[in-house]
Amino acid sequence: MDSISRLYCESLKLRAYTVTSLDITREITSLHNTTPNSTVALGRTINAAALLSATLKPQTNQSILMKFSGSGPIGEVHVQVDAFGNLRGYIANPMVDITDEFEKISFSKAIGAGLLTVIKDTGGKEPYTSVTPLMNGEVAADLAYYLVSSEQIPSAVMIGLNINKDGEIISSGGILIQTFPDTDISVIEKVEENIKKMDRHLGDRLHHGENIYSIVEELFDHHKTELLSTTPLVHKCRCSHETLFNLMRTFPKEEIEDMIEKDDGALIxxxxxxxxxxxxxxxxxTLI
Known part of the structure; x- marks a missing residue:
């Protein structure tokens, strides 16, 4: 079962968040009929948004929206997740066809120069919105940059998503490790060093059945790590007839009249x- 988990290592003063997402990434990319390039872009963004949602207060009305937008052929990727683990996502161009070889698929080439926008709704009067430039062009690195520059939290991010030669997702997940204000900076530096020393990428290790919690403990040099909570991660859209009808209230009167005259109604x-x-x-x- 796909899930979001929260872990804590007292001796190192580190917190970790993990995401396992094989089923949901398969479901959403299949829904949008994505090519391998778009599958990787949407799948990695799903993992990044799910990891960031793990920092929300569980089982509340809080939510986050993550959007990558750029000059490349993908255009935009949107993923929205709430604190109950309900996630939905889409990609503006699901048919990007740069290369079919997984090893050569590059998110940076597909998205181009652009921005990462994060809208975090924590229940206040206005949602918190942050816009940061894409510094690396790869999802994990750009999420880490956002966390340091916008939330001032040193973080290490790993996102693993592998596809086979037929374009099918065979592994999907992610790990986010963060410090506390009193964490020694050398600790997170050691974690980053351990990440670089990994003999296989996260996606490969998940594909071969490794437990994601064990990977976290390995990165923590096997210091005792406590599992605090786990939330199921499911594909669930917020759309409804009422929601879209209310959205149409914002349409210009002329546009509504055109729908009536040409189509005798509307299909959205x-x-x-x-x-x-x-x-x-x-x-x-009634909207006129």
Whole structure:
């Protein structure tokens, strides 16, 4: 089962968040019929957003939206996750076709120069919005840069997602390690050193059945690590007939009239889940 977990190492004064997401990345990329390049881009963003959502207070109305936008052929990737583990996502161009060879697939080439936008709703009057430039062009590194520059939290991020020669996802997950204010900086530096020393990438290790908690303990030099909580990670869209109808209230009057005249109603497809909603002439008339 896909999940988000929170761990704590008292002796090192480090916290870790893990995500296992094989089923949900397969489901969402299949829904959008993505090519291998777009599969990797959307799948890695799903992992990054899920990791960031682990920092929210569990089982509350808090949520985050992560958006990568750039000059490359992908255009944009959006993923939204709430504190209950409900996640939805989409990619503006699911048909990017730079290369079919997994080893040569590059998120940086697909997204181009651009921005990472994070909107975090923690229940205050206004959501917190941060926009940072893409410094590396790879999802894990850009998430780490966001955490340091916008939240001032030194962090190490690992995202693993492998696909086979048929473009099917065979492993998917991620690890986020963060310091506390009183954590010795040498501790996180040692963790980063341990990451570099790994003989196989995270995606390879997950594909071969390794337990993600064991990988965290290895990065912590086998210091005792406590599992604090686990939240199921599921694909769930927030769309509804009522939500989209209220959205249409913001449409210009002329646009509504055009729908009535040309189509005798409207058919709107949710960008995130591809579900279609039909609106009758009578419903649209009430919006004029």
């Amino acid at each position: 497809t949710c960008t995130f889940c591809a579900k279609e909603y039909s609106f009758s002439r009578d419903e649209l008339t």
